[in-house]
Amino acid sequence: MATSSSSSAARCRRRVVLLRQPSREVEYEPPMRYCYHRMVASRWTAWTDGNPGRRFYGCPYYYQDGGCGFFAWHDNEFDERANTVIKELLDNIDKLYDENCLLRRVEHGHRLGEEVDSIQSDLRKLRRRHELYDRELRKAEKKFKVAMSLLFVTWVWLCVVYLKM
Numbered sequence: 379m380a381t382s383s384s385s386s387a388a389r390c391r392r393r394v395v396l397l398r399q400p401s402r403e404v405e406y407e408p409p410m411r412y413c414y415h416r417m418v419a420s421r422w423t424a425w426t427d428g429n430p431g432r433r434f435y436g437c438p439y440y441y442q443d444g445g446c447g448f449f450a451w452h453d454n455e456f457d458e459r460a461n462t463v464i465k466e467l468l469d470n471i472d473k474l475y476d477e478n479c480l481l482r483r484v485e486h487g488h489r490l491g492e493e494v495d496s497i498q499s500d501l502r503k504l505r506r507r508h509e510l511y512d513r514e515l516r517k518a519e520k521k522f523k524v525a526m527s528l529l530f531v532t533w534v535w536l537c538v539v540y541l542k543m
């Protein structure tokens with residue numbers, strides 16, 4: 379149980395990490411920048427602790443293997459205050475994601491609980507029906523025994539009558 383909850387938290391955390399991966403713009407306002415491959419350089423957004431949200435130009439293959447190594451900042455360096463605020467906001471996003479994950483798990487648990495209640499209620503109904511059928515069966519068995527006894531008595535009586543004739 380602890381393993382599954384920690385793995386789903388990790389799943390949610392990975393989503394946040396994905397959000398922070400450098401976003402890539404291939405179209406942007408001129409002047410266009412070109413990498414050493416002579417391709418239009420993509421404009422990326424850095425999410426490192428030192429430069430959260432700061433945009434830069436890089437080879438289209440920058441995040442594969444560095445590409446041709448072309449790199450140039452688009453935004454000027456943010457001041458310390460802006461970096462602190464952005465980092466705090468990102469931390470808040472992480473916290474909200476974690477809370478959201480937790481709430482989803484709790485809601486899922488509630489739904490499972492409701493399903494279990496419904497199944498238990500069905501089970502109780504089935505048990506009642508089973509008891510009813512069982513009672514009917516026992517009554518029928520009793521009637522059958524009485525009928526067989528009557529048949530036997532009648533047969534014996536017929537035998538006696540036949541032997542007297």
Ligand SMILES: [Zn+2]
Pocket residue numbers: 413414415416417437438439445446447448
């Ligand atoms: Zn390149």
